[in-house]
Amino acid sequence: MNQPMSFAWNPEGAEMAKKAGAASGISETGAYEGTITSAIYTFGKDGSQSQALELSFDSNGAKANYLRINFVGKDGQPTFGMGLIYALMWVVQVKNLQPVQVQGEQGTEWTCPNIIGKKAGLFLQKTLYTKNDGADGYRFEIRNVFQPGTRRTYAEHSENAPAEDIAALEASMKDRDERLKTPQHSGPRGNVQGNPYAAQNGVPQSRLQQAANQHTAAAGQMSEFDDDIPF
Incomplete structure (x- = not known):
């Protein structure tokens, strides 16, 4: 017969209590399946016409924020990211992205509510960089999107091809190092x-x-x- 565990407050338990509910973060280049938790439009400054969709993502408790898909460049022309936006629409099964203006922590912002809470697969590449204070930092960039479960990209779906693109990225893509050299x-x-x-x-x-x-x-x-x- 199973016996329930008893608990006694002690220093080890206190340390565990500090970590209770703490969110872990995505930290490696790779393919992740999870849920889009926020989607906010960002715009260029100082005359730049750039636009991006910035996502927050939760993959079974491992989180990633500030995942930017730049779909309009500084010159106002579409970029590679435009294709990622349409591929993401297929993955989350929405036919229209409808921006909605809301009041956020930093003031008024544009969000995309009809993809929030949707399941998606993202292939993320880790990029190392040098912060303004000289310390090392890292960010993630979306290199491809895919259907959770099947791991098929839209290109594979449209050509009725097997799911191979994401596996190929896993085998070949490494972290990108943009840190300033000494x-x-x-x-x-x-x-x-x-x-x-x-x-x-x-x-x-x-x-x-x-x-x-x-x-x-x-x-x-x-x-x-x-x-x-x-x-």
């Missing part, structure tokens, strides 16, 4: 690291050697950027 310090006397014109072995270079080095460096810069890859 500047290189000077090396041995007379030779600054990264300077192709510095003295070699303590012997100053001739003008001919310096000219040759300048030509080599310029050629290297041209080959670095002339790769037909759009920014």
Whole structure:
């Protein structure tokens, strides 16, 4: 016969009480299924025409906030995020997104109530960055959306294809590191690291050697950027 557990207040129990109800956060790149808990429109500042939909998301108690889908760029033109918005509409099964103006903590804001409380699958990529105070921070960016349960994207649904896209992202996509790099310090006397014109072995270079080095460096810069890859 089972015996109920008895409880006695002690230091260990006090520490556990402090953590009661504490929400854990999503902390890794990956695919998550859960519920959209808020959806707020944000707008660019200082002349920018950008617009975004900012989501909060709960995946079985693990939460993520400030998940931005930028669907209009600074120039007012649609971006990659526009497709994510339409794919999200398919996932949550709504045919219209109707913005509603409400009074929020920061004043009047636009929200999208008809997707709040809806189930969705989000593939999130963790991006590391440097905060204004120099400390490390991270945020998440939505890379794809998918149907919970089936894990199919809209592209797979429309082509009647098997669910493979999300698994491929799980296998290939890693954290993105945008942290500021520490500047290189000077090396041995007379030779600054990264300077192709510095003295070699303590012997100053001739003008001919310096000219040759300048030509080599310029050629290297041209080959670095002339790769037909759009920014």
